[in-house]
Amino acid sequence: MSLAPWRAVISRALHKNSSLVYSRYVQLATVREDGLPANRTVVFRGFLEDTDVLRFITDIRSAKAEQIQKQGHGEVCWYFPKTREQFRIAGRLILVSANSHENLQAARIKMWQELSNAARVQFIWPQPGDVRVRTPEAFTQLVTSSIEPVENFCLLLLEPTLVDHLELRGEPQNRSIYQIDETQSWYYQEVNP
Amino acid sequence: MSLAPWRAVISRALHKNSSLVYSRYVQLATVREDGLPANRTVVFRGFLEDTDVLRFITDIRSAKAEQIQKQGHGEVCWYFPKTREQFRIAGRLILVSANSHENLQAARIKMWQELSNAARVQFIWPQPGDVRVRTPEAFTQLVTSSIEPVENFCLLLLEPTLVDHLELRGEPQNRSIYQIDETQSWYYQEVNP
Numbered sequence: 001m002s003l004a005p006w007r008a009v010i011s012r013a014l015h016k017n018s019s020l021v022y023s024r025y026v027q028l029a030t031v032r033e034d035g036l037p038a039n040r041t042v043v044f045r046g047f048l049e050d051t052d053v054l055r056f057i058t059d060i061r062s063a064k065a066e067q068i069q070k071q072g073h074g075e076v077c078w079y080f081p082k083t084r085e086q087f088r089i090a091g092r093l094i095l096v097s098a099n100s101h102e103n104l105q106a107a108r109i110k111m112w113q114e115l116s117n118a119a120r121v122q123f124i125w126p127q128p129g130d131v132r133v134r135t136p137e138a139f140t141q142l143v144t145s146s147i148e149p150v151e152n153f154c155l156l157l158l159e160p161t162l163v164d165h166l167e168l169r170g171e172p173q174n175r176s177i178y179q180i181d182e183t184q185s186w187y188y189q190e191v192n193p
Numbered sequence: 194m195s196l197a198p199w200r201a202v203i204s205r206a207l208h209k210n211s212s213l214v215y216s217r218y219v220q221l222a223t224v225r226e227d228g229l230p231a232n233r234t235v236v237f238r239g240f241l242e243d244t245d246v247l248r249f250i251t252d253i254r255s256a257k258a259e260q261i262q263k264q265g266h267g268e269v270c271w272y273f274p275k276t277r278e279q280f281r282i283a284g285r286l287i288l289v290s291a292n293s294h295e296n297l298q299a300a301r302i303k304m305w306q307e308l309s310n311a312a313r314v315q316f317i318w319p320q321p322g323d324v325r326v327r328t329p330e331a332f333t334q335l336v337t338s339s340i341e342p343v344e345n346f347c348l349l350l351l352e353p354t355l356v357d358h359l360e361l362r363g364e365p366q367n368r369s370i371y372q373i374d375e376t377q378s379w380y381y382q383e384v385n386p
Binding site for chain 1: 213215218220221222223224228229230231232233234264266267268269270272274279281283315318319320321322323324325326332334364365368370382383384385386
């Protein structure tokens with residue numbers, strides 16, 4: 001399967017911004033059950049192998065996991081400070097939990113195994129968003145297994161259908177839209193910024 | 194009028210991150226007419242004087258201006274790289290256009306007058322998102338007036354009702370929620386990250 005034409009453009013941006021650890025931080029917008037928008041920073045964890053699907057992680061107990069199960073669309077906003085460019089990536093979100101179909105579990109397990117222990121432990125901490133637990137030992141630094149994911153751990157996938165690329169450099173700025181059509185082919189158009 | 198308790202926390206973050214020009218760039222999530230989320234980077238333009246209301250600018254012809262007129266809620270995600278902290282600021286969005294009520298025009302005019310010419314000219318460029326216009330002179334660098342805003346220029350206000358502050362530094366991370374109650378008072382709670 002060939003990769004989408006915007007993949008090379010993102011790879012170049014990642015490479016040129018690689019000295020900034022936070023160039024892998026993106027903002028993910030979802031819609032709450034009451035129809036209002038939500039927005040938070042998540043860490044880009046690479047692409048699902050040989051695909052255009054972006055990987056993130058989340059806790060099944062988080063508000064976003066709940067939102068995604070009700071409204072499975074998201075839009076990521078990704079700003080690269082060094083090259084001064086923005087990608088807006090909209091598409092379908094797929095939450096891969098412990099209860100998801102068997103054929104998605106390999107990807108979930110692989111993601112878990114790639115994480116640092118510091119990232120893993122958070123999935124067994126007290127309920128996110130609840131009144132702060134004051135016993136430090138609740139926020140353990142120990143996780144039982146680096147092989148088998150814990151129950152709360154989810155892989156979160158974003159399958160893009162629209163990518164809007166804006167380069168602030170240049171007078172005027174450059175803006176391109178990549179969109180997938182019904183034959184799953186990408187088409188590309190330069191638009192006014 | 195006293196300012197909200199989270200104002201001092203944001204001021205401190207702005208100050209500590211002031212060496213990074215993009216620490217004033219935030220991501221604004223809105224909801225599209227079809228109920229799907231949208232997300233893009235906007236520049237924080239300071240607070241409306243003596244209030245907790247955040248100022249941004251936008252073009253009346255932009256997709257977000259259209260979205261906001263139909264669904265007037267937004268959530269800003271603001272990540273400060275140097276201090277490694279995030280603010281999620283949700284609230285009501287108010288689009289102040291040339292047609293808005295007279296008593297909002299002073300704030301709109303003041304915002305226009307604070308802009309650089311490079312920011313102003315964009316409001317008379319060709320329709321954003323349309324097929325790229327190839328005549329360079331369409332993207333003029335001249336604006337007629339620095340006093341009177343052009344028709345397309347809008348001030349965009351965000352009146353916060355919820356602020357979620359996450360500090361990644363610390364083990365575990367610190368997270369606080371500020372919420373406005375029916376008496377317009379802010380209450381504050383520390384929660385699990």
